[in-house]
Amino acid sequence: MLLTDFIIFVLSLWVGFEVISKVPATLHTPLMSAANSIHGIVLAGAMVIAATAHNVVGYILAFVAVAFAAMNVVGGYVVTGRMLKMFRRRATPPAVTAAAGTAGAARPAAAVPSPNGKATA
Amino acid sequence: MSGTFNTVIQLVYVAAASCFILGLHLMNNPATARRGNQISAVGMIAAVAATAALIIHLGVISVTGWIVIAAGVLVGGGLGLYTARTVKMTAMPQLVSIFNAVGGGAAALVAIRDYMTLGGSVAASTSVPTLLDVIIGSVTFSGSIIAAGKLQGLITSAPVSFPGARIVNLLLIAVAVGVGGYVIAAPSLIQLGVVIAAALIFGVSMVMPIGGADMPVVISLLNAFTGTAVAMAGFVINNTALIIAGALVGASGGILTKLMADAMNRSIPNIMLGGFGSGDAIVAAAGVAGAGVQSIAADDAAIQLAYASKVIIVPGYGLAAAQAQHEVAALADLLESRGVDVSYAIHPVAGRMPGHMNVLLAEANVPYPLLKEMDDINPEFARTDVALVIGANDVTNPAARRPGTAISGMPILDVDHAKSIIVIKRSMGHGYAGIDNELYTDPKTAMFFADAKKGLAELTAAVKTLVA
Numbered sequence: 001m002l003l004t005d006f007i008i009f010v011l012s013l014w015v016g017f018e019v020i021s022k023v024p025a026t027l028h029t030p031l032m033s034a035a036n037s038i039h040g041i042v043l044a045g046a047m048v049i050a051a052t053a054h055n056v057v058g059y060i061l062a063f064v065a066v067a068f069a070a071m072n073v074v075g076g077y078v079v080t081g082r083m084l085k086m087f088r089r090r091a092t093p094p095a096v097t098a099a100a101g102t103a104g105a106a107r108p109a110a111a112v113p114s115p116n117g118k119a120t121a
Numbered sequence: 122m123s124g125t126f127n128t129v130i131q132l133v134y135v136a137a138a139s140c141f142i143l144g145l146h147l148m149n150n151p152a153t154a155r156r157g158n159q160i161s162a163v164g165m166i167a168a169v170a171a172t173a174a175l176i177i178h179l180g181v182i183s184v185t186g187w188i189v190i191a192a193g194v195l196v197g198g199g200l201g202l203y204t205a206r207t208v209k210m211t212a213m214p215q216l217v218s219i220f221n222a223v224g225g226g227a228a229a230l231v232a233i234r235d236y237m238t239l240g241g242s243v244a245a246s247t248s249v250p251t252l253l254d255v256i257i258g259s260v261t262f263s264g265s266i267i268a269a270g271k272l273q274g275l276i277t278s279a280p281v282s283f284p285g286a287r288i289v290n291l292l293l294i295a296v297a298v299g300v301g302g303y304v305i306a307a308p309s310l311i312q313l314g315v316v317i318a319a320a321l322i323f324g325v326s327m328v329m330p331i332g333g334a335d336m337p338v339v340i341s342l343l344n345a346f347t348g349t350a351v352a353m354a355g356f357v358i359n360n361t362a363l364i365i366a367g368a369l370v371g372a373s374g375g376i377l378t379k380l381m382a383d384a385m386n387r388s389i390p391n392i393m394l395g396g397f398g399s400g401d402a403i404v405a406a407a408g409v410a411g412a413g414v415q416s417i418a419a420d421d422a423a424i425q426l427a428y429a430s431k432v433i434i435v436p437g438y439g440l441a442a443a444q445a446q447h448e449v450a451a452l453a454d455l456l457e458s459r460g461v462d463v464s465y466a467i468h469p470v471a472g473r474m475p476g477h478m479n480v481l482l483a484e485a486n487v488p489y490p491l492l493k494e495m496d497d498i499n500p501e502f503a504r505t506d507v508a509l510v511i512g513a514n515d516v517t518n519p520a521a522r523r524p525g526t527a528i529s530g531m532p533i534l535d536v537d538h539a540k541s542i543i544v545i546k547r548s549m550g551h552g553y554a555g556i557d558n559e560l561y562t563d564p565k566t567a568m569f570f571a572d573a574k575k576g577l578a579e580l581t582a583a584v585k586t587l588v589a
Contacts, residue, residue, distance in 0.1 A: 001246070001359065002246035002356070005355070005356050005359070005361070005364055006356075008361060008364050008365060008368075009352055009355075009356075009364050009365075009367075009368050010368075012138075012352075012364065012365045012368030012369055012372075013368045013371060013372050014372075015142060015368075015369070015372075016145075016368055016369040016370075016371065016372025016373055017372045017375075017376060019142060019145045019146050019149075019369075020145060020369075020372060020373045020376050021376055022146075022149040023145075023148050023149050024149065024150075024151075024494065025380075025467065025469055025475070025476055025479070025494045025495075026151060026467070026476060026479045026489055026492050026494065027148055027149075027151060027154055027476060027479070028377060028380075028469075028474075028475035028476025028479075029213060029217075029472075029474055029475060029476035029477050029479065029480045030148065030154060030158075030476070030480070031145070031148050031373065031377075031475075031476070032217055032340070032341070032344055032373070032374075032377060032474065032475060032476075033213070033217055033220075034144065034145065034148060034157070034158055034161060035145070035344060035348065035369070035370045035373040035374065036217055036220045036221065036224065036344065036347075036370075037158075037161065037162070037165070037220075038141050038144075038145075038161060038165075038366050038369060038370055039224045039228075039347050039348050039351045039366060039367060039370040040165065040220075040224060041137075041141075041165065041168055041351065041362055041363055041366040041367075042224055042227045042228050042231065042351045042354055042363065043169055043172075043194075043227075044168055044169060044171075044172040044360060044362060044363060045227070045228070045231040045351075045354045045355070045357075045358050045360060045363055046193070046227050046230070046231060047169070047172050047173065047176060047190055048172065048175075048176065048231075048358050048360070049230070049231055049234040049235065049238075049358075050182070050186050050189050050190045050193070051176040051179065051181055051182040051186055052181060052182075052234075052238055053183075053185075053186055053189070053234070054183060057237070058234060058237070058238070059185060059186070059189050061230050061233065061234045061237075062186070062189050062190075062193070062230075062234065063189045063192060063193045064193075064226075064227075064230060065193070065226075065227045065230035065231055065234070066189065066190050066192075066193025066194060066197065066227075067192075067193040067194075067196045067197035067200075068197060068223035068224070068226050068227035068230070069193075069197065069223070069224070069227040070193055070194045070195075070196075070197030070198040070201065071197035071198065071200045071201035071204075071220070071223050072197075072201065072220050072223045072224045072227065073165060073169075073198075073201070074197070074198040074201035074202050074205070075200070075201025075202065075204055075205040075216070075220060076201070076205075076220055077158065077161070077162045077165070078201070078202055078205035078206060079204075079205035079208065079213075079216060080158045081155065081158050081159075082205065082206070083210070083213075083480055083483075084151075084154045084155040084158055085155065086210075086480070086483040086484050086486075087151040087154065087483045087489045088483070088486070088488055088489065089152075089488050089489065089490060090488050
């Protein structure tokens, strides 16, 4: 059991290194915040210890653990979403009609083909 | 039946882990990053729902247990939601630190509670991860709180140390590990308490001597610690989702720590031992402050900017500290409307956490394609008419290219390659490394002595008066 868990741990580390080394520096703050929300999975662990608690000390520890983890997970996802919402190609409100600058052409957007020109600010 | 149920739960955990990985993968482009965060959140909801189902299935939870969970989720979730909605973007590093603290704290509590339940009568395969979880989680908890306090200005951001601090730190580690080993051999709650206390104190004494400018490294490192603690908690309660998620975060924090340390030209042990910027081993570089410096007025600087064809803005932490990101965006917009090609050169350690400056500029509506990373923008300085440096110091100092200075070997932005340079700065004061910036005495450089916010507003006003 421990060996299986350890293998999963090591392989996950490698997957993490692979995936994360491709994230551009522009997004490092949201990345860290996203990673933060992911470690909020400790909420699952906190719930398990609440399930096995049967005395006051156990309940207190479980309450603090659940509250910590819930703060971590809810706050993490909300603030990451809030930050990512601010990253725009162009500030003009209808995002679809916004044209990318010359620099933008280097990084093509997923959906909209961007004509090469300047948006009026 | 029970076997089938467990299989389903495990499959949900694997699906959740896949969502986390996919979510992180989609972060490789600002255009897909939001979707990545949503996919990751869906995985999280699935994992938590599966855990709730598992608890119901086990049937051991009491009514009080459910009330504890509900109350914890309400209180913690409410606090998280409130802070996440209201936090200022300049205060992001503090918030991330707090989330590290609570994540690490929760992981440590899981192990502590598990240890208390089992009374320590467990095999080494559980007690070793338990101990690692308790130690790493406790260090992260107290260390992150101190880091947040320093970032918020509640605790001095200057390095705080005393003679023999390193020995005390080493002793604390020795106590935590030594007594920890004893706990594995002969289980005892009192000894576990000693381990927790030593780890908590070590967290404080580890972060206190670290100066404000090293915060990007510290936050990344504590982030890696939290991930590792969560993975250890996964070993303790035998939960695959925790192990995978914790390992992913550990890897992410590890990579960012390395990137930040490299960008500051410092080794991680060197930062952790502290003392940088506290006066030792710093030899003043050539050049006397004030000598050969030419200053420029707003009107002349505005003319240079307005009639340039290519301008690169180099923002540093000084810009963020002055809350001038909106002013710089306004000036850039104005220049762009006159047909000037404007982009931003972002050094990896501009700000108080990795990528912080990008978020601050994104908040000021700067389109992200204009935010250029160091390696991409450096070749462009030679084709640039004006480089506008605002609140950045050491990362623009050409002295880093020569050996023998405090910043030798540090990767810098090649600002001095631009045809002309305007530096907005309040005074000739030194940067964090405490040495003169040779860029300021370069004949191509003009100093515009002003507060970043006021100076930029003056420049914008002056550009507006010029005919296109």
